[in-house]
Structure formats: C-alpha cells, structure tokens
Amino acid sequence: MDFDFGPEDTAFREEARGWLAAHLVGEYAAAAGTGGPGSEHEGFAVRRAWERELGRAGWIGLGWNDRDHGNRHATLTQQVVWAEEYARAAAPARVGHIGENLLAPTLIAHGSPEQRRRFLPAVARGEQLWCQGYSEPGAGSDLAAVRTVAVPDAAAGGHRVTGQKIWTSLAREADWCFVLARTTPGSRRHHGLSFLLVPMDQPGRIEVRPIRQMSGTSEFNEVFFDGAHAEECVGGEGDGWRVAMGLLALERGVSTLVQQIGFAAELDRVVRAAVGNGAVTDPVLRERLVRQWAELRAMRWNALCTLGTADDPGAPSVAKLLWGGWHRRLGELAVAVRGAAGAVGPADWSAKAPYELDEAQRLFLFSRSDTIYGGSDEIQRNIIAERVLGLPRETG
Numbered sequence: 413m414d415f416d417f418g419p420e421d422t423a424f425r426e427e428a429r430g431w432l433a434a435h436l437v438g439e440y441a442a443a444a445g446t447g448g449p450g451s452e453h454e455g456f457a458v459r460r461a462w463e464r465e466l467g468r469a470g471w472i473g474l475g476w477n478d479r480d481h482g483n484r485h486a487t488l489t490q491q492v493v494w495a496e497e498y499a500r501a502a503a504p505a506r507v508g509h510i511g512e513n514l515l516a517p518t519l520i521a522h523g524s525p526e527q528r529r530r531f532l533p534a535v536a537r538g539e540q541l542w543c544q545g546y547s548e549p550g551a552g553s554d555l556a557a558v559r560t561v562a563v564p565d566a567a568a569g570g571h572r573v574t575g576q577k578i579w580t581s582l583a584r585e586a587d588w589c590f591v592l593a594r595t596t597p598g599s600r601r602h603h604g605l606s607f608l609l610v611p612m613d614q615p616g617r618i619e620v621r622p623i624r625q626m627s628g629t630s631e632f633n634e635v636f637f638d639g640a641h642a643e644e645c646v647g648g649e650g651d652g653w654r655v656a657m658g659l660l661a662l663e664r665g666v667s668t669l670v671q672q673i674g675f676a677a678e679l680d681r682v683v684r685a686a687v688g689n690g691a692v693t694d695p696v697l698r699e700r701l702v703r704q705w706a707e708l709r710a711m712r713w714n715a716l717c718t719l720g721t722a723d724d725p726g727a728p729s730v731a732k733l734l735w736g737g738w739h740r741r742l743g744e745l746a747v748a749v750r751g752a753a754g755a756v757g758p759a760d761w762s763a764k765a766p767y768e769l770d771e772a773q774r775l776f777l778f779s780r781s782d783t784i785y786g787g788s789d790e791i792q793r794n795i796i797a798e799r800v801l802g803l804p805r806e807t808g
Contacts, residue, residue: 447505467538499673545591605652608642726800743779
C-alpha cells in the first residue's frame with residue numbers, strides 16, 4: 413500500500429504548519445505539550461482559550477463533512493496531515509476532543525436537523541465542551557449493564573435522569589454531557605436505552621466528585637444525577653444502544669494517529685534517558701527499546717490501512733489492543749531504564765511535595781490503566797471473537 417501524500421496534502425500541510433507556527437505564541441507556546449493523558453488538569457484555562465483560537469480559524473470539525481455548521485472540509489488524508497502537524501508542533505492537548513470527535517459525528521449520523529443546528533456551531537467555534545456519561549460502577553466495559561434511569565418530564569419536555577456515572581473526563585469543566593440511560597422500565601441489557609443530552613449547569617441536580625488516582629492527579633470524576641433535566645434525545649427513545657455503539661466506533665481512527673505521534677515523543681524521551689545513563693548497553697533493555705520502536709511503526713501502518721473502514725467491526729478493537737498494551741509496556745520500560753532511581757521520589761524533598769512524581773513515574777502509573785479504560789482488553793477480544801471470527805457468544 414502507498415502511504416505517500418499527494419500535492420494537495422503537501423499544500424495543506426504547509427498551511428497547517430504555518431498557521432500553528434504563527435499562533436503558538438505567548439501563553440499558548442508556554443502551554444505547549446500540556447494536558448496529555450495523566451495530565452489533563454494542566455493549564456486548562458489557557459487550553460480552553462486555545463480551543464476558541466482553533467475554532468475561529470476553522471480547524472475544528474475537519475472530518476465532519478457537513479459544510480452547513482461553520483467548519484472547513486478536509487479529505488481523510490488532510491485530516492491525518494493536520495493531526496500530524498498538530499502533534500509535531502507540541503500544541504496544547506485539546507479540551508474539545510469529546511465534542512468534536514465523538515458528539516458531533518454522532519449528531520451528524522443520528523441526530524435531527526434541529527439538533528445539528530443547535531449544537532454543532534458552538535462546538536465548531538470551540539465554545540462548547542462536552543463530557544461522556546457512559547461507564548457506571550458495575551457497568552464499565554460491560555456498557556449494556558447501565559442502571560441510570562430516565563423518565564419523561566411531562567412539564568418541561570425531555571427526560572429526568574437519575575443515577576451515577578464514573579470515570580468521566582472533563583465533567584467539572586464541560587457544558588454538556590451525553591448520557592446513556594435506561595428509559596424503558598424493566599428493560600435489560602442493550603434494550604430500552606436512550607442517548608440523552610444533559611446540560612451540566614444544574615445546581616442541586618448534578619454533583620461532580622473528582623477521583624484521585626495513584627498518580628496523584630484527578631482527571632476523572634464521578635457524576636451523580638438526581639432528577640437532572642435531559643433536553644434532547646438523539647436517535648429516538650429506546651434506540652440508544654445503536655447510537656452509543658456508533659459513537660464508540662469513532663473513538664479510533666485519525667485520532668489514533670495523533671496519539672501515536674505523542675507515543676513517539678514519549679519513546680524518544682525513554683531512549684534518550686537510556687543513552688544518557690548507559691542503560692542502552694544492557695542487551696535486554698536495548699532489545700525492548702528496539703521492539704517498542706518496531707511495534708509503534710506497525711501500529712501506524714495498521715491505523716493508515718484501516719482509516720475509512722467504518723464497516724469493519726474488528727478494526728477499532730484491534731487498534732485498542734495494540735496501543736493499550738504498547739503504552740503500558742512503554743511505562744514499564746521508562747522506569748526500567750532508570751534502574752533503582754526509577755522507584756524513588758524527588759531528590760529535594762523540601763522543594764517538592766512528597767508524592768510528586770517525575771515524568772517517567774507518572775507515565776508508568778497512568779499507563780497501567782491503558783488496557784482497561786475505553787474498553788478493556790477482554791472486551792475487545794470478545795468483540796473480535798464474536799463479530800469478526802464468528803465464534804460462539806459467551807453465556808451467563
């Protein structure tokens with residue numbers, strides 16, 4: 413397969429690179445590289461302002477293929493170009509990812525014209541942030557086990573939502589949340605679910621509690637709904653499972669290539685650390701470093717090959733299995749190349765909090781979750797086995 417880009421892609425790359433160079437200045441330049449996985453709390457106010465900067469220039473929603481709502485159109489290869497240039501410029505991590513790459517394409521595919529007119533322009537301008545209300549205690553990777561319920565609101569229209577969601581990124585900052593809730597009493601599993609849009613500014617109806625992780629940060633949250641008003645239902649009542657599954661398929665794709673560029677930067681730092689302290693002379697560590705590099709190249713080729721294969725039920729699961737395990741092994745390697753020093757805290761205890769971690773230690777701890785969140789490895793293997801290989805479904 414030819415992985416080269418054409419002349420139009422090259423011109424688009426020059427435009428993207430030039431715009432980023434001209435606008436990543438001042439406080440935006442100071443925030444370069446902030447806000448990645450495990451560090452989503454960093455520089456949030458600046459990153460939100462940067463989101464609006466992107467929106468004013470039309471860089472949000474390149475892949476929507478919907479010219480009516482304020483975004484420019486880009487081909488699939490140009491979307492890859494933008495993602496690559498953004499990552500290489502070390503621009504601040506996006507705070508609008510969930511709205512741009514999950515909610516908006518879902519509304520384009522399943523929402524009504526009124527819903528698209530209401531929500532897409534604000535996302536395209538970088539003015540509206542979203543969070544995802546899927547996982548619950550006891551219903552993480554097994555999404556069909558959700559117990560959050562919603563009942564019709566005869567007085568105000570829409571629904572009233574009651575229940576708990578967990579592992580919700582950006583819940584403290586988001587303006588809206590899309591929530592998977594059970595709207596048919598007595599329904600089980602994937603039946604009777606609806607995809608609801610809930611404004612987060614409902615004092616007394618929505619409570620957000622940060623979850624402190626072993627890395628010392630609190631990117632994720634618990635969200636409690638106590639009769640919160642859901643203003644919109646996407647795809648029709650009871651059709652939430654189909655909508656939710658369509659959204660989950662969007663979590664892989666071009667964004668996977670962006671992620672891999674970040675992975676490459678992390679690997680480069682680990683290699684430099686190994687060279688700097690001599691760990692690279694250890695043949696076992698050297699072989700692990702080479703393997704990480706080779707596997708990252710293979711992941712890139714796999715991602716490029718599967719772009720645009722939305723009808724392949726196994727492609728998202730294969731991608732998740734590949735990068736989840738790879739990143740977890742990188743975290744282990746980042747500590748291993750430092751030897752015993754990788755297990756100790758800061759040298760100057762008077763200047764830092766006792767639990768403050770360095771970059772390698774944070775990577776090690778956060779990457780332990782990579783094979784769990786976003787669909788655990790076990791769930792991904794089940795999807796491949798049942799939907800691709802045609803093996804019997806699990807019983808019980």
